[in-house]
Amino acid sequence: MTAAAANFLISLIDDTCILMVVVYCIIRTPFFYPILKDRAKPWKQLLLTLFFGAVSCYGVFIAALTDHTIISISMIGPIAGAMIGGIWVGAGAGLAGAALGFYVNGTASQSAVLLAGIMAGLYRLRKKDNPVSAANAAVFTAGYEIFVHIVLFFFDQARPQINAFIPATAPVSILGVAGFVFIFEKLVEERQTSASKELIESELRIASDIQMGIVPKTFPPFPNLPEIELYAVLKPAREVGGDLYDFFLIDCDHFFFAIGDVSGKGMPAALFMAVTRTLLKANAEPGISPDITLKRVNDVLCRGNDASMFVTVFCGILNIRTGEVVYSNAGHNPPYVYRSNGILETVRMPEGMALGVMEDISYGQDRLVLGRGDAMIAYTDGVSEAMDISFNQFSSERLEKTIETAATTESRGIIRHIMEDVERFAAGAEQSDDITLLSLTYTPEPQR
Amino acid sequence: MEVGSVGDVNVVTILQRIDAYNAKELEDKLNEMVSGGAGKLVCDFEKNEYISSAGLRVFLALLKSMKRSGGELVLCSLQPSVKSIFDMAGFSRLFKIFNSRDEALKNFL
Numbered sequence: 001m002t003a004a005a006a007n008f009l010i011s012l013i014d015d016t017c018i019l020m021v022v023v024y025c026i027i028r029t030p031f032f033y034p035i036l037k038d039r040a041k042p043w044k045q046l047l048l049t050l051f052f053g054a055v056s057c058y059g060v061f062i063a064a065l066t067d068h069t070i071i072s073i074s075m076i077g078p079i080a081g082a083m084i085g086g087i088w089v090g091a092g093a094g095l096a097g098a099a100l101g102f103y104v105n106g107t108a109s110q111s112a113v114l115l116a117g118i119m120a121g122l123y124r125l126r127k128k129d130n131p132v133s134a135a136n137a138a139v140f141t142a143g144y145e146i147f148v149h150i151v152l153f154f155f156d157q158a159r160p161q162i163n164a165f166i167p168a169t170a171p172v173s174i175l176g177v178a179g180f181v182f183i184f185e186k187l188v189e190e191r192q193t194s195a196s197k198e199l200i201e202s203e204l205r206i207a208s209d210i211q212m213g214i215v216p217k218t219f220p221p222f223p224n225l226p227e228i229e230l231y232a233v234l235k236p237a238r239e240v241g242g243d244l245y246d247f248f249l250i251d252c253d254h255f256f257f258a259i260g261d262v263s264g265k266g267m268p269a270a271l272f273m274a275v276t277r278t279l280l281k282a283n284a285e286p287g288i289s290p291d292i293t294l295k296r297v298n299d300v301l302c303r304g305n306d307a308s309m310f311v312t313v314f315c316g317i318l319n320i321r322t323g324e325v326v327y328s329n330a331g332h333n334p335p336y337v338y339r340s341n342g343i344l345e346t347v348r349m350p351e352g353m354a355l356g357v358m359e360d361i362s363y364g365q366d367r368l369v370l371g372r373g374d375a376m377i378a379y380t381d382g383v384s385e386a387m388d389i390s391f392n393q394f395s396s397e398r399l400e401k402t403i404e405t406a407a408t409t410e411s412r413g414i415i416r417h418i419m420e421d422v423e424r425f426a427a428g429a430e431q432s433d434d435i436t437l438l439s440l441t442y443t444p445e446p447q448r
Numbered sequence: 449m450e451v452g453s454v455g456d457v458n459v460v461t462i463l464q465r466i467d468a469y470n471a472k473e474l475e476d477k478l479n480e481m482v483s484g485g486a487g488k489l490v491c492d493f494e495k496n497e498y499i500s501s502a503g504l505r506v507f508l509a510l511l512k513s514m515k516r517s518g519g520e521l522v523l524c525s526l527q528p529s530v531k532s533i534f535d536m537a538g539f540s541r542l543f544k545i546f547n548s549r550d551e552a553l554k555n556f557l
Binding site: 261262263264265307308309310312330331332333351352353354357358381385391393432433 | 465467468471500501502509512537538539542
């Protein structure tokens with residue numbers, strides 16, 4: 001290859017690179033991807049044809065500045081168009097380039113540009129629904145270049161001195177086509193990834209809404225039950241979590257409440273949480289004590305629990321006439337009773353294994369009495385094990401101190417006080433576990 | 449996680465913290481050992497300072513799968529704070545727990 005021929009080739013590659021950059025910028029605009037999506041629609045085919053036709057015409061224009069017989073750069077548009085948009089786009093773009101080329105320089109060799117689009121389109125058809133990779137497109141282009149130059153060698157003897165180095169321009173079209181297909185491939189891939197990510201995120205958001213809708217969140221929950229002042233918070237570490245609380249009246253005198261923590265986090269924990277909460281509600285009936293409720297729920301949870309999930313639950317029934325609380329425990333951390341005189345007691349816990357571990361076991365039961373203004377505070381270990389940035393735990397000791405510094409035994413006030421202190425402690429560290437607190441203050445009318 | 453063996457007994461030293469973030473990794477490693485035919489396994493908690501409920505689940509699942517395959521899992525050297533986590537969930541009744549590694553190994557003699 002002579003120095004002139006080398007310079008010429010380099011300038012063609014320059015032009016191709018400029019083309020690639022311009023195309024890259026165009027397809028990165030927000031308008032382009034919607035065209036590429038569902039590109040089989042007729043009007044989108046037309047737009048793609050115009051786009052790749054313009055690319056082909058750019059090739060003719062570049063060739064006109066140097067040597068009219070160079071067709072490699074004009075073939076980029078039709079071949080890439082066919083690979084990306086199908087045979088009609090390829091043929092259309094080829095026709096545009098060939099027509100302009102013929103108008104500019106009148107040589108019959110321009111028909112190779114049209115043929116390029118058609119041949120590439122046929123190749124595309126043969127691939128059916130499989131996408132054409134940049135490597136496939138490059139191999140096709142190389143094959144077509146060889147074919148064209150053999151044909152031109154025999155039939156286009158008009159400019160033998162140019163033909164001698166025409167094969168050297170083949171890298172331009174191969175580079176161009178492969179570059180095009182690569183850019184488009186990446187764009188589609190990227191958009192699909194982000195679309196599926198968005199789908200998952202939106203499903204998680206919905207799951208989160210559903211889960212937050214499962215637990216009662218209207219406070220005060222019973223405006224016409226003056227004996228109970230109750231407040232609770234549930235703050236999952238991720239979109240969905242495995243903590244739960246629930247409360248409801250079993251009959252006009254008995255008030256059931258529960259708090260629980262499923263092992264692990266995320267979607268599996270959330271599903272297990274929803275099942276547990278439903279089972280608790282279904283098995284807390286009039287005349288059934290909390291230990292029996294836990295036993296029944298445990299037996300159902302154990303069946304078919306292949307994932308070895310488990311849930312710790314503390315539950316109790318408050319007699320709203322007497323203030324007596326009968327409670328049972330399945331592996332949950334002990335709640336506190338904060339007496340109206342400022343004394344904090346840890347609730348004595350009967351032994352009991354977490355739910356979902358072992359079938360057919362029984363649970364212990366115990367009782368305590370709440371006086372007027374006494375609060376019972378239950379929590380999950382997301383509170384005591386909340387961490388600051390250096391992985392120090394909030395700890396149950398600090399929790400106890402925090403409760404003792406609450407100026408009130410009113411549930412809403414206590415929980416807000418604890419949450420503020422936990423947030424102050426974490427100081428922006430990522431929340432590592434679901435945080436749940438439930439407080440119940442017994443507030444009967446003063447006796448006359 | 450260090451893995452060693454004494455005779456035909458595999459001994460695994462559990463990390464300082466087992467929580468939701470590394471529980472999956474621990475589970476995969478232990479499952480790999482068990483499916484690789486580790487019939488006798490000691491989990492040494494000497495270095496472990498904290499285990500979350502996600503970690504407890506790993507050991508529960510391991511216990512179940514080893515029982516099914518006829519193997520045996522024992523735990524040893526639990527620090528008091530970790531032991532209380534096992535106690536709280538009622539898991540101390542499920543597992544054979546020894547005070548030291550030597551006692552745990554004797555179990556298999």
